[in-house]
Amino acid sequence: MIETKGLSKSFGGIQALSNCTLSLKGHAITGLIGPNGSGKTTLFNLITGFLPPDSGEIYFKGKRIDGRLPHEVASAGIVRTFQLTRVLPKMTVLDNMLIACPRQTGETLSSLFFHSNTIRVEENQNRKRALELIEWVGLSHLKDQWAGNLSYGQQKLLELARALMANPTMILLDEPTAGINPIMIQTMMELILKMKEWGMIFFIIEHNMDVIIELCEWIFVLDNGEKIAEGKPKEIQQNPRVIEAYLGV
């Protein structure tokens, strides 16, 4: 799915990512782990076009995507969530969902006045789907609340549902279980596994090792901006370099 070749990025002399080559192939859920500051989020920012790489190439489904703008990458099928959850605070939960629909007819000015029927039909369909997804993540009772009023955990669920609403091929999750309570973590994991059954592909940054081990089929490990290991969860757990990186020996 995603392939990177020799990807590097530095910020004012600090090498955040150096010569990173990795290839996500065939696995439904791939994990990305590493100590703080190892370049995980930077890698996400590069893949999704929020930062341009200093050097290197990025491919998605065989097509080169580095140098594309964030919205182009998203339209190509990669949708991301954010480490510190970002909902649209002064919009309702339902609007937060509806806004994510790609290529809406009602977003062009002329169609507002000439194709109002098409828009109405489309809106009804989108609304139906949005309500289903809101129901599915258990936020139905909050659909008319401002998203900013939700608890942090609820916002994370909303963000996940919203990503799905955008109809991507692949979702990049940046720490989906950080800062939420254990029950919510359980819910989140079940939802992710359910989406996997539906055929969604994931690339996940996560610090909670239990979550990673349970969800992922393949794991990449970054340390100081370099890939130091990859493999199945079991192998990674026993890899001496990984243990060293985490314990900081």
Add this chain to the structure above:
Amino acid sequence: MDLFLHLWIMIFIYSIFAMSLNLEMGYTGLFNFGHIAFFGIGAYTSALLTLHQIPFALAFVVALVASGFFGFLLSIPSLRLRGDYFGIATLGFGEILRMVFQNEVWLTKGPMGLPGIPKPILFSYRFATLPQYLLLTMGLTIVTFLILRIIIRSPLGRTLRGIREDEIVLMALGKNAFHFKIKSVVIGSVFAGLAGVLWTHYTTFISPGDFTLSETILVLLIVVLGGKGTEWGPLMGAFVLIFFQESLRFLKLPTEWGRYLAPLQQMIFGGLLIFLMIYRPEGLIREKGEGR
């Protein structure tokens, strides 16, 4: 009676002007600090064309297109960056445009201004008297309100509000935020131009001094006081502030006060703007939603 009609004409013109700014600032979250420029382009375009015997209907259309076009031109360089840049670019544009009006004497007669701008004639009906003109402005205010309402309540409006809330999220979801912001500015500029056209044919005399920062501050204050990001806020704000400003003009105050009165009133407006930002940034009407 004439005062009453005059008051309402001004309120409606400023309502249109404020509604157009509200789309950009209240709904899209853009810092347009030079909105008077687009009002001015509309006003001068229509005035110059009608003074050269071009039918009002055509001048009207050209004026709106010109306003929208300049909005588009200004958007391209300044909207790609953070809000502050758009703020300063629009602010600068407002000042520069006034310089153009002042310096291109062959076209605008410079500081002398353009007198004798004809009253509008539409379908061979001349809107000459105050009641007739009131009808015209009211009608166009309603049209503006309805068009903007369709936009605001549509998926387009939703996406614009999303950009105001968090542009980054919208990009991550595949929306070309830059394009949407341009759309918002162009629509806003067209309606600002409309307000300018109505104003120019009402006063029948314009000069560069009519398009200063003070006007931008006034319309900004109207939007902020009324409640930005609400459908009725700009109308409410226009009613309160224009009522205040225009009534002041009709009080029989000694002329030697004039030198002090104008800056004093402007100081009050500036102070009110600061006060609102600190103590009631949402204005008189709150944006609806199940917030708290």
Add this chain to the structure above:
Amino acid sequence: MSYILQSIFNGLLAGCIYALFAMGLTMVYRVLNFVNFAHGELIMWGAYLLYLFMGDPFHFPLYVALIPALGFTILLGLGMDWIVFKPLRRTNRLTLLIAALGISFFLRNGAQLFWGAELRTYGFEIKRGWRLFHISMTANQMAIILATLGCIIIVYLLLYRSIIGKAMRAVSDNLELARVTGINAKKTIRFTWIISSALACVGGILLALDTNLQPGMGMINLVKAFAAILLGGVGNVWGALWGGIFIGLAENLSVLFISTGYKDSIAFGMMVLLLLLRPRVLYGSQE
């Protein structure tokens, strides 16, 4: 030829003054992360305050009047931060910027209330100066150049040789980190406002010395200062210095090609050009 040389000289002179404006504006931007739309009014008030203390009823000589003018401008800068910007530090940017514009408008009309809208000058007689390689310069202009150099040296010493200056640079690099490491953010912010206002005041006085006083002088110079900042790289104090000088030169040389009525719009034109040519924006580093 001598006309061109003279234009270059005039450009350098104006550039020095713009550099002072831009350096102050960029410092506040660096530390507090917003464009102070009322910076122009600090410039204007600085100039008018000197006018006040030199005229009725004080009649101070220039060098004495300088002290209260500087002092009150600094108080004005600190005051706007204390009354308006501080309570708004944690709100969204739109609120902050509208408030800043409100301050700007308030102060501009305040000056107009006291002094009226007409042009004023300090009323020094223009002394015949020197001629050097076909360039004529007056004593005032010499003073401008010397004063700018003095200010730049003081800013350099404050930023790089004093403890508070080092703290200021640290705060602007990372406010959170600076807090953790125990740098007194409040004190640093206060210090920033003091330098920024002082530079605005000196710059405003020099500008008025070279041209004249007018309540609208703040706004137009804000745009110039901002263009200078963009040119030198936002937040870069020395970049702002060079940017300012560049704007001054461009402005004065432009007179060779276009009508003088548009001299003030050169800075704006350059700003738009720069924004067009800027490479792709890094959204990820927005916060």
